[in-house]
Amino acid sequence: MRWLALILAATLSWSVWALDLQQAKQQGLIGERQNGLVGAVxxxxxxxxxxxxxxxxxxxxYQDIARRTGTSLTVVQSRAGQLNIERTPSGQYVQLADGSWLRK
Structure with missing residues (x-):
């Protein structure tokens, strides 16, 4: 569970470039993927x-979190993806397991 707190802290610390990301997400250009990364819609x-x-x-x-917690990168990315998708507001895109995009 410690790595969960690290993931949350890491995702919240991206404010330097969050405006560009948020604007692109609000415009439907970028969406959250299940692997914790973003993709071009x-x-x-x-x-x-x-x-x-x-x-x-x-x-x-994610690599830093995996190293510090002794967790695999895949697990860290998967959990971050779940959290990011859960926190995605209505009207923004998330990618489904089949690769298609869904407006939440």
Whole structure:
């Protein structure tokens, strides 16, 4: 459970670039994936740049959490994905297990 607190702290500490992410999510351009990463709902060079930047930072955080807690990266990503999807507001996109996007 300690790693759960670390995941929450890590996801809340991304405020430096959260505005770009939040704007893109509100516009339906980016959605949350089950693996704790984000994906492009509508792919453009700008959207892909945001997705790549966010995912690089998230993976660094997830790897750090996995190392510190002795948990596998897959487990950390899966739990983060669940939390991020649960916290996604109505009207924003989440990716289903089959890869399709659903507006929550």
């Amino acid at each position: 509508q792919s453009t060079p700008q959207v892909n740049a945001i997705v790549n930047d966010i995912n690089r930072k998230r993976l660094e955080n």
